[in-house]
Amino acid sequence: MTTRKVLIVDDEDDIREVAQVSLEMVAGWEVLTASSGSAGLVIANSDQPDAILLDVMMPGMDGPTTFQKLQADPAIRHIPVILLTAKLQPADRRRFAELGVAGVLAKPFDPLKLAGQVTETLNWFS
Numbered sequence: 522m523t524t525r526k527v528l529i530v531d532d533e534d535d536i537r538e539v540a541q542v543s544l545e546m547v548a549g550w551e552v553l554t555a556s557s558g559s560a561g562l563v564i565a566n567s568d569q570p571d572a573i574l575l576d577v578m579m580p581g582m583d584g585p586t587t588f589q590k591l592q593a594d595p596a597i598r599h600i601p602v603i604l605l606t607a608k609l610q611p612a613d614r615r616r617f618a619e620l621g622v623a624g625v626l627a628k629p630f631d632p633l634k635l636a637g638q639v640t641e642t643l644n645w646f647s
Contacts, residue, residue: 525550525645526568530561530587531576531605539632540574548636558587565597572623572643577606588620601643605630 527550529540534556541552553568555561558575559582565573573591577584584604592598601623606613609627617625624642626635639645 525572526553526570527551527639528553528555528561528564528568528570528573530555530558530573530579530584532556532579533576536576536605536628540630540635543632543635544639547633548640550636558582558584558590561587562590562594562597565591565600566594569597570600572639573600573602574626574639575602575604575622576628577604577608577617585617585620588622592621603639603642 527544529537529552531537537554541554544550544552553564553570555564558579575584575587588602591600591602603624603626604617604622605626605628607628609625614625626638
């Protein structure tokens with residue numbers, strides 16, 4: 522079985538650290554991190570992760586803008602993106618679904634359940 526490689530893009534250090542430890546310890550995945558959308562785009566291009574967890578609310582380039590830039594790049598548009606957001610209203614869910622993201626997860630998330638939620642969202646088989 523190959524090890525999954527996941528990129529976490531979030532401007533909050535504690536969120537990145539909790540998600541990274543969760544995915545490495547619970548699922549045994551390789552985790553890459555970026556603290557901004559622009560850094561995330563560079564890492565996505567160079568490392569070609571299996572999936573990206575992308576924060577919606579970030580200074581500078583927000584999640585939806587970062588996602589649009591990912592989709593505009595043929596080298597990385599195939600990578601599934603799951604948005605992480607603290608504000609998840611039904612209208613937001615619809616708007617994000619229309620963007621074409623693979624899924625949306627609420628923050629704060631349960632670190633013990635995060636890998637399972639990602640696996641389920643992307644229909645990965647463990």
